[in-house]
Amino acid sequence: MNVPAAPPDPLQTDIVLRSPAGVRLPPVETVWFTAGDGFRLNFRRLRPVDGVPPRGPVMMVHGAGVRANLFCPPGIVTLPAMLSAAGFDVWMVNWRASIDLEPSEYTLDDAAVFDFPAAVSTIREITEHDTVKAVVHCQGSHAFTMSIASGLLPEVTRVVANSTAMTPKVRRAAAIKLPLAMATLGRLTNFFDPQFGLYPPSFAAKVMDFMVDVTHHECRNKVCKHSSFVYGVGFPTLWSHRNLDAGTHDWISGEFAHVPVSLFRQTLDCLVAKHLVPARDYREIPELLGIEAPRTTAKFTFITGADNRTFLPEAMRASHAFFNSHVPAGSPRHGFKEFEGYGHLDMFLGKHASVEVFPHIVEWLSEDP
Numbered sequence: 001m002n003v004p005a006a007p008p009d010p011l012q013t014d015i016v017l018r019s020p021a022g023v024r025l026p027p028v029e030t031v032w033f034t035a036g037d038g039f040r041l042n043f044r045r046l047r048p049v050d051g052v053p054p055r056g057p058v059m060m061v062h063g064a065g066v067r068a069n070l071f072c073p074p075g076i077v078t079l080p081a082m083l084s085a086a087g088f089d090v091w092m093v094n095w096r097a098s099i100d101l102e103p104s105e106y107t108l109d110d111a112a113v114f115d116f117p118a119a120v121s122t123i124r125e126i127t128e129h130d131t132v133k134a135v136v137h138c139q140g141s142h143a144f145t146m147s148i149a150s151g152l153l154p155e156v157t158r159v160v161a162n163s164t165a166m167t168p169k170v171r172r173a174a175a176i177k178l179p180l181a182m183a184t185l186g187r188l189t190n191f192f193d194p195q196f197g198l199y200p201p202s203f204a205a206k207v208m209d210f211m212v213d214v215t216h217h218e219c220r221n222k223v224c225k226h227s228s229f230v231y232g233v234g235f236p237t238l239w240s241h242r243n244l245d246a247g248t249h250d251w252i253s254g255e256f257a258h259v260p261v262s263l264f265r266q267t268l269d270c271l272v273a274k275h276l277v278p279a280r281d282y283r284e285i286p287e288l289l290g291i292e293a294p295r296t297t298a299k300f301t302f303i304t305g306a307d308n309r310t311f312l313p314e315a316m317r318a319s320h321a322f323f324n325s326h327v328p329a330g331s332p333r334h335g336f337k338e339f340e341g342y343g344h345l346d347m348f349l350g351k352h353a354s355v356e357v358f359p360h361i362v363e364w365l366s367e368d369p
């Protein structure tokens with residue numbers, strides 16, 4: 001099997017967060033736990049700021065081929081910092097898609113069944129808090145949505161889902177590119193990796209690097225350009241350069257690495273079905289996932305950038321409509337908000353996100369006790 005080398009920035013990187021004005025943040029801790037199938041995972045935990053009324057735990061779920069650190073770019077006041085300052089106990093989970101962990105050919109199902117139920121159970125046990133809230137992003141949102149809609153996370157009460165959820169849809173060019181990539185590059189390697197731009201270890205990696213070099217001229221950051229190539233079609237795909245400060249643009253070089261082809265194959269199946277579909281045969285995931293009522297009472301807000309070039313905003317509107325179609329009459333409905341000038345990941349990394357995006361998230365999570 002073609003397994004990628006370890007990412008260049010090793011496990012246990014210190015996270016140093018810029019504090020909101022007048023606030024002294026606690027240090028970020030690491031808490032290990034074991035998923036339901038024995039996979040070792042961890043949290044990067046940021047406790048609430050001292051002296052602020054506590055608001056309970058929030059789990060933050062990153063996307064694929066990145067890690068918990070992704071929520072913590074160096075130059076801005078981050079969402080974890082703002083949540084801590086607002087009294088939340090922040091649990092950034094390195095689920096099995098994390099580049100800090102052993103590479104594996106996982107699917108959304110594996111995380112839905114084994115990672116998130118164990119993660120929520122661990123948070124509840126340590127905090128002695130009955131309920132948990134969540135902020136979930138990209139493929140982390142897919143896996144989490146599969147889990148919660150299958151009834152596996154009954155203790156989760158409020159969710160902010162960014163970019164995509166139950167009904168993924170991509171731009172036409174990406175919808176053509178993905179099956180082509182599966183039929184060609186996907187047969188040469190078991191993992192794609194934006195680090196191929198810096199360290200191409202195989203023939204397939206060198207082919208990808210050549211393809212990126214001839215098609216991407218939008219900046220000089222090889223990992224930025226490879227990320228654009230791997231995650232859709234755009235120049236760049238995951239953010240707008242105007243939204244990133246120079247430090248964050250440099251920093252992403254160490255934040256993107258291996259992602260298994262198995263996940264892209266499942267994503268293709270989901271795009272064809274127009275909703276999440278399981279890739280394994282776990283009895284925990286209902287056959288009618290994405291059609292039957294989600295097995296949760298959690299309140300979601302679905303957020304996305306109006307310029308999202310990874311998953312289309314209209315797909316997030318469809319997820320919102322799907323969840324609302326199953327809300328009992330008279331019950332509170334789910335939220336939806338589209339952010340002008342933002343795309344996929346600059347919702348968390350943008351230099352003005354602490355002013356333009358994060359207050360909406362903090363407010364949504366603060367509404368219920």
Ligand SMILES: [Zn+2]
Nearest residue numbers: 219221224225
């Ligand atoms: Zn770039």
